[in-house]
Amino acid sequence: MNFLKNLWQRVKNFFSNLFGSKKAEDKPEPAPKSAAAERFNEAYEAAEKIEFNAEWNNGTGYFDHAVKGKHAPKLAIGQIAACKTPAKNNRRLILVGTIYGNAVMFERYTDDTNIIARNVPDEMRDMVNTRLSADDVTFMLNAGNLPAKAA
DSSP states (O other): OHHHHHHHHHHHHHHHHHHOOOOGGGSOOOOOOOHHHHHHHHHHHHSEEOOOOGGGOOSSSOOGGGTSSTTSOOOOTTOEEEEEOOTTTOOEEEEEEETTEEEEEEESOSSOTTOEEEEOOGGGTTTSOSBOOHHHHHHHHTGGGOOOOOO
């Protein structure tokens, strides 16, 4: 009988902790913005705004088709532009014109704007991480200054 009482108490405690009511002061503070997200936010606010094109999507949340090809915006080398995806996701993108095509950085997830990801021309893949650090964001913003590849 004691076994059942102890088991019942443990089950109640488990569900109480899992679904128990929390006071407003018990809620955790939101995570601070990453350095990459802070740098991205500054650049986004300063950038020229353009219209988002749904054709840039590749179907997995990345924007491969904004880099090169018939749907990619025609940005001058060094030009920085920004836009938002439609309201359902509302993710922000920054595009930078380079000698190789457009470098695109964006908020990877709707609910976590601390993760900044990228799509870049093949020539730049080894120059910058897929998940961007603050230094990577700065590099991407200056990608218009990349020299032409030596022959």
